[in-house]
Amino acid sequence: MNRLKQDALLSELADQLNRLGSWCGETHMQKATYFLQGLRKVPLGFDFILYKHGPFSFDLRDELTSMRADGFLELHAQGQYGPSLVPTRRSTELRQDYPKTLKKYEADIEFVCDALGNQNVAELEKLATALYVYFQRESSSQKVRAKILHDLKSHISLSDSLDAVKQVDTLIQRSA
Amino acid sequence: MVRIKSNGCDLFGEVLLLQWLIICVTVSASNMPKSGKIQKHEHEVRDPIHVFIHFDSDERKVIDSRPLQRLRHIHQLALTYLIYPSATHRRFEHSLGVMDLAGKVFDIVVKDQNVSEEVRRFLPEINQENKLMYWRRVLRMAALCHDVGHLPFSHAAEDKLLPEGWNHERLTKVIILSEEMKSIWAAMTPPLRPEDIVKLALGPRKADLNFSRWETILSEIIVGDAFGVDRIDYLLRDSHHAGVSYGKFDHHRLLETLRILPTPATREPALGVEYGGLQSAEALVIARYLIYSQVYFHSVRRICDIHLCDFLAQWLSGSKFSTELESHLSMTDNEVTAALISAAFDASKPGHEAARWIICREHFRVLYERNPTDLAVNSESASAIFDAAVKQFGAESVRADKYTQKGGSHDFPVLQRDGEPVSSLALSETLKAIPIFAIDYVFVKPERRLEAEKWLETNHDAIIKEGRAKEDE
16 A cells, blocks of 8 residues: 555545544554454554554654645644544545545544544553453453453453453454 | 880870781782772773763673774765864764763763653552662664664665665664673673663664663663763764864753753653753754754765765675674675775776775766745755756766755753753744754766756756645555
């Protein structure tokens, strides 16, 4: 997927997250993109590794910075947790150049925003890490995966880990 | 024995004591090396940035190893000395500086009074003295070795000049894990695991290994986006040698206020600053922005890098640098510079034309540069102009260059006076306002410059509008 097409999809994702009242900081965009690419198989082409707050893509971080440099996204001040990423008028023009691409992935973006739009960073960390564990150990039971999640992120309790694994399994079923 | 009386004091005892001391010193001296010198285990070198850099005998063995000594022959700023003549410093002294800073930051952030109970719970390693000693050593050695994989002239075009899947970080990993270095790591006190050094030297993005929370924090000290000491040293050192003020900031204040703090949203620990250090952190970000635009991405420096790549593609066997360890260690700026000068004045040699462009200062000139007005019409305006210029003047007469700043927003935890961490972007208007650095250049051969400028003046608007990419599905 070429860069501008990728930027059009990321702009649309940010726009919908903002409209749903999401904080839409960098972490929200990271986790939402992880679901979009991993669960919904939208071919954005970012490499994710397990890092701060769960799955993280350095390429995506650079791309979001590049979108700010090109005037597609802006930082808007929020409270003590840092700013939101808000699409600009220029990003609207960009999206107008890619109607077919946006139509093709419209349902995927809606699905991800519906699932994650109202989650805070701590919740997103749990869910995205649970999805990461699912991709690593698809055939393992929920309890085993919850234990792995807890071992990876010791500040997430075992019961919270199990809840996150169950929520992700529900999302996977809904997505199928 | 004569008793000497003086001013009412009995000197007999003092003379005896003196004799005893002489005997002690003589016996002790007989145990020393015959040269009579005291064996030093702590060493130091002078440095224009950090004044003195200290290291011990174990660390000196690493400094004296071939991979580190090779860095004496790799320019820190590649061909930047063609624009800033005194910017001829090498990766060697930068590596020493990064090692020095890494140790200083480590000592500050693990100091008892600087670590909260919450952070201690997340990072139990901080409570174990023997582990701290081990990791301090690993951190310093990782900092020292973080650049050993660099190709001649540092970053210039490594993606084009190395085989698929290779970069300087992978070469760094190979060197740290080599037999020569492994024997040095094993002989250290305490012995170091080479894999730990690789992790901290490369960081999570490049190491392709799983990182614990503790290892993540330590790698942040070296390669971190916000306060990595690699960046702190190169900003200070490069501005010093280039003779510019852009990269300077109050790094002493910044270092003293660095802390491991909980991230406000998740409480996961990250490198941040105390409230009093926020302005120093702002100054670091401003310094970075300014030196990028004035030095690192100076148009002449960039085109010389491109020409160097043109030259190397013709001069190197198979158009690639070897990734074999012995060949890598044998190849420095010296070999390339000698070949470059020779080729510039001998038309029969490979890369003659590109060598002339650099050595005889016949480099391509800027035809077009990214600007906000054109970006508003077409975010790929430079690409559109490059494509049109290639059609008009031929690929041999046109070159393009593009770079956008890497990393995220300048978001790090700041410890407020009430003890609560807050996002830096919630406190600092400055950090939010600093522009993102981006360049887009189109260059043209000097002899076609006037013609190209006239052509662009006539066709600029049409190219920008028509060149707008719309490869929709």
